[in-house]
Amino acid sequence: MPFPYASPEQIMRDRAEYARKGIARGRSVVVVQYADGILLVAPNPSKALHKISEIYDRIGFAAVGRYNEFETLRQAGIRYADVNGYNYNRNDVTARALANVYASQLGMIFTDSIKALEVEIVVAEVGETSDQDQIYRLTFDGSVFDEQGMAVIGGQSDTVATRLKERYRPGAPLADALDAALSALTEPGGERPSAAQLEVAVLDRNREHRKFLRLSGPRLERLLTPAQPAAPETPAAPTTPEGGPKPPPTAPEGDIDTGSEPPL
């Protein structure tokens, strides 16, 4: 039986749709700046299979989608960072370079393989000061987005991002940033995930050596509790940070590049 002709556009669209469907099944992950660094929050009941991880001294990684696929990316990122840090110097490992490595790998798989990777990832680097913090979001087709202050990946990323923008204030202390992230991840009227259902980590610029720190157990509980009494009162006027246009993706424009369309 002869294959029907499929145009390249059609093939790309199909692949993108397939990847988006896969990603949309998972829950969202929020990466947001706070006063002392960058906070990464993922609803994740598993203690063994991490969605958030440390890559290097200042660099963290968050992912949604297929576990085996982003785990390979995570390990490759650690190898890349460790080889470069060993070969040159620890300061020479940057999130930007790592994002480029990921972008080329994701892009190559998207065009060359039958199936795109069903993943969306964030590479975050904490700087000396908050204006040196960097958050890169990468989609399944290898597009890189240089995000300002916050990034949301995963299934309902658009709705979660809208809710997050309402609550988020630049330079908020950790507990407030976590509160904002959780209210964004919780559907209106829904119940917030408990500490056991959460995977939370920070890149804290005030830490020595390695900035990445997982928050769990009593420490996380303490952070979560003071937020509860504050929750009923509606947050003061939603101070949306810079409603300006989003920075353009680094990949060519086109309908496959947005990566954050509402789930189908």
Next chain:
Amino acid sequence: MASQQAWMNNLFTNTGSSSFTEFLRGYAPEMLPGNRDALPAPVGEQIPHATTIVAVTCAGGVVMAGDRRATSGNMISNRDMEKVFRTDEYSCMGIAGTASTGIEMARLYQVELEHYEKLEGRSLSTDGKANRLAAMVRGNLGAAMQGLVVVPIFAAYDEKIGGGRIFGYDVGGGPYEHQLYHSIGSGSIFARGSLKKLYRENAAPDEAVLTVLQALYDAADDDSATGGPDVTRKIWPVVAVITDEGFRRLPDEEVTAAVETLLAGRMIDPDGPTAPLR
């Protein structure tokens, strides 16, 4: 550039190992120390040598200190060298022997521990860490035969026993676990004699810091390759304390205070504190 390609192309390969050294050996062997062509002639004293390191266990942890001198033959090639390295949150190592090879080994070892921890999501056990270092020392045996000898000392806080542990090595590897205290390097004979008399079991960490400083002073007193406290330049030994709170390199002020206590005592009795006869 070809080598750059080899490892870059294999970043996404499942190597089946969480070891950084294994990854380099497979895809970028030229980056590994000791993987060099044989030297035309053994190097002797021309290359700087790092000297004395001492480590003692204390209540709830371990203390390591190293002098600051590096020598090439009879010349002092460096008077403020650092030979005690933090290897991860709960461990550190000191080096004696060829300085350059030792620094390279410490750097690789740091990455090795961290790489495993990040990939596996857990730290190696203390014994696992000590064995990894043994493999690295053994890997250097060929170079050691050519004169690039390096012998490390490893100390860690072990969560399982809630206290410090010390491991020694020889050029062929090891590890040899040492109870209570150990020292390596050219001044180690004198340092060990001093430690034997001054070591107090379960001493508080700040007491143990004085003990190691006294031992280093005694080593510097009798070994020309070990540097004593440099009073005019204010260069003091590097002192690291590891407890359940993690690795802490003592800040200059704390070491200054301890060294001043030591020097004040030595002004009165140059041979330092004496142990009771019976």
